[in-house]
Amino acid sequence: MEMTFRWFGSKYDSITLEQIRQIPGVRGVITTLYGSKPGEAWAQEEVNALKAEVEQAGLKISGIESVNIHDDIKTGAASRDKYIENYIKTLEVLGKAGIHMVCYNFMPVFDWTRSNLAKPRKDGSTVLAYDQSVIDQIDPEAMFASLDAKSNGFVLPGWEPERMAHIKELFEAYKPVTKEKLFDNLVYFLKAIMPVCDKYDINMAIHPDDPAWPVFNLPRIITNEEQIVKMLKAVDNKHNGLTFCTGSLGTNPKNDLCGIIRAAKGRIHFAHVRNLYHEAPGKFEEAAHLSADGSFDMYAIMKTLHDTGFDGIIRPDHGRTIWGEVSMPGYGLYDRALGAAYLNGLWEAIEKS
Ligand code: DNO
Numbered sequence: 001m002e003m004t005f006r007w008f009g010s011k012y013d014s015i016t017l018e019q020i021r022q023i024p025g026v027r028g029v030i031t032t033l034y035g036s037k038p039g040e041a042w043a044q045e046e047v048n049a050l051k052a053e054v055e056q057a058g059l060k061i062s063g064i065e066s067v068n069i070h071d072d073i074k075t076g077a078a079s080r081d082k083y084i085e086n087y088i089k090t091l092e093v094l095g096k097a098g099i100h101m102v103c104y105n106f107m108p109v110f111d112w113t114r115s116n117l118a119k120p121r122k123d124g125s126t127v128l129a130y131d132q133s134v135i136d137q138i139d140p141e142a143m144f145a146s147l148d149a150k151s152n153g154f155v156l157p158g159w160e161p162e163r164m165a166h167i168k169e170l171f172e173a174y175k176p177v178t179k180e181k182l183f184d185n186l187v188y189f190l191k192a193i194m195p196v197c198d199k200y201d202i203n204m205a206i207h208p209d210d211p212a213w214p215v216f217n218l219p220r221i222i223t224n225e226e227q228i229v230k231m232l233k234a235v236d237n238k239h240n241g242l243t244f245c246t247g248s249l250g251t252n253p254k255n256d257l258c259g260i261i262r263a264a265k266g267r268i269h270f271a272h273v274r275n276l277y278h279e280a281p282g283k284f285e286e287a288a289h290l291s292a293d294g295s296f297d298m299y300a301i302m303k304t305l306h307d308t309g310f311d312g313i314i315r316p317d318h319g320r321t322i323w324g325e326v327s328m329p330g331y332g333l334y335d336r337a338l339g340a341a342y343l344n345g346l347w348e349a350i351e352k353s
Helices: 017-021 044-056 071-075 080-096 140-149 161-165 167-174 179-200 225-234 257-263 298-307 334-352
Strands: 002-006 028-031 060-065 101-105 116-120 126-131 203-207 240-245 268-273 276-280 283-286 313-316
Touching (some): 002 060, 028 044, 028 313, 044 080, 140 167, 161 167, 179 203, 179 240, 203 268, 225 240, 313 334
Parallel strands (some): 002 028
Antiparallel strands (some): 126 283, 276 283
């Protein structure tokens, strides 16, 4: 198990590499060329420069989150092959830089969705929260505006203004795309990139849909064990794997998180481990990583990862905003550092017992 920490790059993040270097047990960062747009081929020099910057701080790049996928690939538009070519070029660049794990998602239009970026909790912290009844009342543009207004000035991953500028066209483009079609388009993409992944030993780790159900009537396909197994089998190559994300899959209380770990055994290349508190169906808020603070049994999750031989990359996920920190919502230093320490503690205890 390799404990890592997400870092958006010195131009975008409130947190420094020097701070990350001081979190016990964290030796790697998960990063990206945050300014790049989906569909672009990344330049070798830029990736090499990012790598050098991280290494100068005594850390390494453990993986990329994310290399985002152009919507034309997801909708299966005629131009998809051009964007897949660019994706392959990016993977080549990463492979040449010695980077072997790439997290991506196949969610239409949006990435993760929340109705509130700063919901107060009893302990005085604030957290990201979701309430389906609120989402049902607003349209996607209003949603973007409200998230943008509460992002503390940071660009939120998956909610980049360029993407939102085309929101109407994007919704049009997805009209004929059923769940089945979206799945086929994912398989088409994966089959096309497997040769370059084989060549450079790059583990692709698809991120589950968050929340794990359709939002704004857009199809969603990586939502439960059945769909995950179907995806792994459709392209049965070790390099086609999963980001096991408790916070995303766990939005649906029917998902058995430990069961999913067992079902995806050997193909989990990346784990996002955090806790959620379920208030009611379709209504949840994020919590501290500690089991007692939310609805998940974090010990059981870490134990199942351990017992199924997980040896991939892991990171704490969204944290609460605590101690007056101003950061990108969910991505402050303090609570995620507490999360990393807690997960490391669970892992050490599991290994020794
Ligand atoms: C949200 C993140 C997601 C994730 C992408 C992966 O906080 O978990 O934005 O990085 O879905 O492509």
